[in-house]
Amino acid sequence: MDRSEAEAIYDSGRDACVKVLLALANQVERLEGRVERLEGEVRELRRDSGNSSLPPSADPGAGKGRRKGRRSDRKPGAQPGHPGSGRGLLPIEYVDEVIEHLPGSCDRCGHPLTGLPTRGPVCRHQVAELPETAVRVTEHRLHRARCPGCGAITRAELPSEIGRGRFGPRLQGAVATLAAGFRLSRRQVVDLCGELFGMKIAVGTVDAIIGRQGVALREPQERLRDAVRGSPVICADETGWRQTGERRFLWGAFTDEVAVLRVAPSRHREEAEELLGETEAIVSSDRWWAYDHLDPARRQVCWSHLLRDFRFHAESPLPHQGEFGEACLGVAESVFEAWRGFQADGDRVRMRREISPLERELRSLCEAGRRKSVKTRYHRGLARNLIKVWPALWTFVDHEGVEPTNNRAERGLRHAVIYRKLSQGSHSTQGAIATERLLSAAISCRLQGRSLFAYLAEVAQATTSGRPAPALA
Known part of the structure; x- marks a missing residue:
């Protein structure tokens, strides 16, 4: 519409102007909805394994044309000066058979050496081998006998340690x-x-x-x-599962020495409660809402997940969202630097001193980001969520055995995830x-x-x- 067309509408009177304005408002509303949908699609297209919880296999072009690093000039295998790690001899108690080999004749003159006593240390050489048949089949024959006293026939019984099945x-x-x-x-x-x-x-x-x-x-x-449930620290996580073609979820809870897994119909709070029970442990997990019933003071959220979330926002083309992500990403990297220092020297006081200003900085960023504004539209939800679980961000600083990540649970579930991919579930x-x-x-x-x-x-x-x-x- 140019100026002359606008003036013509204005000269047509009030009703014509209102009609055109309503039509334009409807068109703007439709376009805004379309823009919002497209922005959502663009956000999803930007997600990959580096800035979200998606696995590397879900990255665009995964497995195709991956960028190769610079080729090394070194040859494959052990490098010169590398200490050897060959297989040593097993202790004699693990040896099933010893065969003595005696020299038959002199290497220099050919004189027979049979029957002469041996001299010097024995050179030992061990060979591991599989038996020709790894499975032994044992037939148990149960005989009968007639009693000379009453004439009854009695059959022998299998010993209690021998089962009724066909396989030992x-x-x-x-x-x-x-x-x-x-x-x-x-x-x-x-x-x-x-x-x-x-x-x-x-x-x-x-x-x-x-x-x-x-x-x-x-x-x-x-x-x-x-x-x-009785452990002081639990790492919990969940992943997808299939049962008879229908969607299920595999929940897992892990400690340093034990793990318990459970196939459940949903990923909801009641399944988390069923897995964890009335535990008093500190629970490490991601920020999935099913864990929100836990006291944040007895919880540790995963900073590896946060790092990916911050990276996603930092990569945004929108300036305010990008600035928020960049600042939070810097805080997260500093948190991990402090944690690595603690792992090296075990000085918790030093780590607490380094974490304290980072805590204040992140709180300031979240307080600014939680406000309702056009500028905070796309990172407002993350800022509010972090404030909601705020104590759970820093539990690892003061509690022994608590880590800032949930890697223990993710490593524990990896075996089950590969099992699911190969077997298609149950x-x-x-x-x-x-x-x-x-x-x-x-x-x-x-x-x-x-x-x-x-x-x-x-x-x-x-x-x-x-x-x-x-x-x-």
């Missing part, structure tokens, strides 16, 4: 370990048992063994849950229960430096003998 405890433990510890599919377990153990086994049998192990782990799982409620218990055992054994195979073999033996399964906590 160690083989059952191996099958469960391959599935839960090494994340092999049922078909891969079948193939490996046939290829390496010389044992033919069906896919259904593998599934039945895993199911029985899941049932046997009920009490150990409850003890793991109680041990986690296919029944019973399967989900068995999986959560086996994964809890696998991660707990890793945290304790304990053999998962040896533990699951003990569980199978205890089940066969009618004893309670051994505990992990």
